[in-house]
Amino acid sequence: MTPLDADVPMGANGKTVIPLLLGAHVSAAGGVPDAPPRAAAIGATTMQLFTKMANRWAERDCEGDECSSFRDRLAATSVAASMAHDSYLINLASPDHVLRARSIAAFGAELRRCHALGLDFLVSHPGNFMDDRDTGLARNASAIEEALSENPGATVLCLETPAGAGTALGATFEELAAIIDRVDPAHRSRVGICLDSCHVYSAGYDLVRDYDGVITRLSDAMGLDRLRVLHLNDSKTPFASRKDRHELIAEGSLGEVPFRRIMTDERLARVPKVIETPKLDDATATDTRMLERLRGYATG
Numbered sequence: 430m431t432p433l434d435a436d437v438p439m440g441a442n443g444k445t446v447i448p449l450l451l452g453a454h455v456s457a458a459g460g461v462p463d464a465p466p467r468a469a470a471i472g473a474t475t476m477q478l479f480t481k482m483a484n485r486w487a488e489r490d491c492e493g494d495e496c497s498s499f500r501d502r503l504a505a506t507s508v509a510a511s512m513a514h515d516s517y518l519i520n521l522a523s524p525d526h527v528l529r530a531r532s533i534a535a536f537g538a539e540l541r542r543c544h545a546l547g548l549d550f551l552v553s554h555p556g557n558f559m560d561d562r563d564t565g566l567a568r569n570a571s572a573i574e575e576a577l578s579e580n581p582g583a584t585v586l587c588l589e590t591p592a593g594a595g596t597a598l599g600a601t602f603e604e605l606a607a608i609i610d611r612v613d614p615a616h617r618s619r620v621g622i623c624l625d626s627c628h629v630y631s632a633g634y635d636l637v638r639d640y641d642g643v644i645t646r647l648s649d650a651m652g653l654d655r656l657r658v659l660h661l662n663d664s665k666t667p668f669a670s671r672k673d674r675h676e677l678i679a680e681g682s683l684g685e686v687p688f689r690r691i692m693t694d695e696r697l698a699r700v701p702k703v704i705e706t707p708k709l710d711d712a713t714a715t716d717t718r719m720l721e722r723l724r725g726y727a728t729g
Contacts, residue, residue, distance in 0.1 A: 462498040475701040491545040510701035512550035521572035522556025522565040544582035555599035570611030577616040587623035592673040593632035602650035621657035636687040692726040
């Protein structure tokens with residue numbers, strides 16, 4: 430069961446009280462069991478981590494004491510939604526047969542680690558088509574289907590909205606929907622999206638001047654039930670820049686307004702929200718400051 434499906438308590442006024450699902454990408458340096466205490470240190474109720482080195486092909490399994498230690502430490506925190514981000518090297522849409530096969534194998538390993546650790550979500554960048562866009566969409570969907578069929582479990586794959594540079598797939602909601610629609614219905618319930626505020630703004634979705642319009646476009650393209658994770662990041666670059674440059678919350682080109690809207694939008698209340706903002710010199714202090722800022726938007 431994911432946080433989106435869980436029962437929530439009723440308030441004194443008879444209205445549903447939805448807990449704030451807010452956290453950060455935290456370091457797994459020293460081993461994945463060390464990640465939950467770092468989430469607890471910043472008061473997180475959601476957490477994202479890498480389960481392996483994101484810039485290397487070397488794979489590994491999560492087994493035995495590592496998994497049990499992680500789950501025990503996670504249970505001791507207030508984290509209600511947990512997720513991994515997969516390797517940056519994976520390209521499920523590649524036309525190169527060797528790279529695509531290697532990517533599918535690595536993606537399957539990511540799913541297995543998530544299952545072993547009991548993680549709710551796996552966030553993954555859609556692939557780069559390199560040759561023909563429509564053919565790339567088909568390859569991407571086929572690879573997802575293959576990996577999900579070979580790696581059963583409850584972990585939901587969340588395709589992350591990219592900034593739209595080069596041959597990246599999924600920079601429009603319609604394109605993400607096209608990937609999902611090509612996945613066999615037997616596995617489609619395990620596929621959603623992760624909307625990154627910096628990325629969609631850079632891709633041309635104006636969260637600053639047309640917030641409601643952006644949410645409507647998402648709903649029209651695939652339904653809001655496909656939105657399973659939110660990455661909250663400001664941007665160092667201007668609107669529609671097609672560049673992926675994260676900035677501290679309300680200190681970039683998005684500014685404060687769209688984050689206030691996100692944090693008070695009842696339609697998004699059940700969606701886990703994770704920051705991937707710069708850590709500066711002190712990750713704990715900076716993440717704590719950013720999360721406090723976002724909590725302030727939710728209550729103020």
